[in-house]
Amino acid sequence: MGVKMTPGTKHESGIITTKLDEVLRWGRKNSLWPLPFGTACCAIEFMGVVSSPFDLSRFGAEIVRFSPRQSDLMLVAGTINYKIGPVMRRIYDQMCEPKYVISMGACACSGGFYDNYAAIQGIDQIVPVDVFIPGCPPRPDAVLNAIVKLQEKIAKEPQRGLRHIGREHGES
Amino acid sequence: MANLDDILNVIKDRHADADVSVEDSFGDAVMVVAKSQLLDVLTSLKQEGFDLLLDIAGVDNMKREAPERFELVYMLYSVGQDLRLRVKVYVPEDDLNVPSATGLWQAANWGEREAFDMFGFNFEGHPNLERILCHREFVGHALRKDYPTLKGQWATSTSDLRPDLERE
Ligand code: SF4
Numbered sequence: 001m002g003v004k005m006t007p008g009t010k011h012e013s014g015i016i017t018t019k020l021d022e023v024l025r026w027g028r029k030n031s032l033w034p035l036p037f038g039t040a041c042c043a044i045e046f047m048g049v050v051s052s053p054f055d056l057s058r059f060g061a062e063i064v065r066f067s068p069r070q071s072d073l074m075l076v077a078g079t080i081n082y083k084i085g086p087v088m089r090r091i092y093d094q095m096c097e098p099k100y101v102i103s104m105g106a107c108a109c110s111g112g113f114y115d116n117y118a119a120i121q122g123i124d125q126i127v128p129v130d131v132f133i134p135g136c137p138p139r140p141d142a143v144l145n146a147i148v149k150l151q152e153k154i155a156k157e158p159q160r161g162l163r164h165i166g167r168e169h170g171e172s
Numbered sequence: 173m174a175n176l177d178d179i180l181n182v183i184k185d186r187h188a189d190a191d192v193s194v195e196d197s198f199g200d201a202v203m204v205v206a207k208s209q210l211l212d213v214l215t216s217l218k219q220e221g222f223d224l225l226l227d228i229a230g231v232d233n234m235k236r237e238a239p240e241r242f243e244l245v246y247m248l249y250s251v252g253q254d255l256r257l258r259v260k261v262y263v264p265e266d267d268l269n270v271p272s273a274t275g276l277w278q279a280a281n282w283g284e285r286e287a288f289d290m291f292g293f294n295f296e297g298h299p300n301l302e303r304i305l306c307h308r309e310f311v312g313h314a315l316r317k318d319y320p321t322l323k324g325q326w327a328t329s330t331s332d333l334r335p336d337l338e339r340e
Contacts, residue, residue: 082306082325083305086327086330115322117314117322121324
C-alpha cells in the first residue's frame with residue numbers, strides 16, 4: 001500500500017515511519033474524487049458503479065463532485081462532440097494538479113459508432129487520458145477495474161518530493 | 173368537429189390563386205404550397221385550428237428527382253380536432269429566403285434555427301437566426317448532401333446557451 005511498517009519500529013506507540021512521497025501517493029490513490037463528465041448513456045452506467053450493488057466506495061472513489069475545483073479524476077462518460085469539446089477542456093484545465101482522466105466507453109475513447117461530422121473521434125485529442133475503458137457501455141466491473149488500474153498507476157508515479165509540492169502550489 | 177377535407181377545401185377556396193395542392197403520403201395529408209404564399213396559407217391553417225407546430229424539417233433533394241433542390245416540411249397538429257397535416261414548400265437553391273413562422277407559432281423559433289443550421293435556409297423575420305446544434309465556428313451545413321459526412325470541425329470557443337442572459 002505504500003505505507004509500510006518499518007521493521008524495528010515500535011508501532012505500538014502509534015508512530016510509523018515512511019517516505020513522504022509514499023504517503024502522498026497512498027493518500028491520492030485511495031481518495032480519488034471523480035468528476036463525472038457524463039454526456040450520454042455511459043453516465044447512467046456510472047450511476048450503477050457508484051450505487052450499492054457495485055459500491056465504488058470500496059475503492060475510496062465514491063465522493064462524486066460536480067466542481068472541477070474539488071475533484072482530481074475526470075471521468076468522461078459519453079459521446080463528446082465538437083461543440084462540447086472546449087467545455088470539457090476548460091473543466092479539465094480548472095482542475096487542480098494532480099489530476100487524472102478516465103475515458104469511459106467506446107464513444108469517449110474513439111467516437112464509437114458516431115463516425116460523423118459531430119462527434120470527436122477520441123477525447124485523447126483534447127485531454128490526456130490515463131485509462132481507457134472499452135465497452136458500450138462498459139460493465140460496472142470494468143469501471144472498477146479502471147479505477148484499480150489508475151490506482152496502480154498513481155502508486156508508481158515518480159518521486160516528487162517536498163520541493164515539487166511547493167511548486168505545485170505556486171511557491172518558488 | 174370539422175374533418176380534414178372540409179378544412180383543406182376552405183383553404184383551397186380562400187387561396188385560389190396560391191397554387192395549393194394536396195396529396196396523400198403514408199396516410200397523412202400533405203399540402204404543397206408555393207413559397208410566396210407560404211405565410212398566408214400557414215396563417216389560415218392556424219385560424220382553422222392547427223394550433224400546434226410539431227416540427228420543421230428540411231430536405232435536400234440533390235440526389236433525387238424533385239422540382240427544386242430543397243424543401244421545407246411543416247408538421248402541424250390540431251389539438252382540438254385531432255388532425256394532422258404536413259405543409260411542404262419547395263425552396264430553390266439560388267433563393268433560400270423563406271418567411272419565418274415565428275409570428276404564428278413560438279415553436280418555429282428552434283425548428284427554423286435547426287433548418288438554418290443544417291441546410292442554410294434564411295428565415296426572414298426570425299428573431300435570432302443562429303446555429304442551434306452545430307457550434308458557431310462550423311462552416312457549411314452538415315445535412316446538405318454535398319457536405320462530407322465524416323468532416324468534423326474543431327470548436328475553440330463555447331456557445332452561449334442563453335444569449336439573452338449573457339448580454340446583460
Ligand atoms: S459508448 Fe455506448 S453506452 Fe457509452 S455513451 Fe456511447 S453509445 Fe452510450
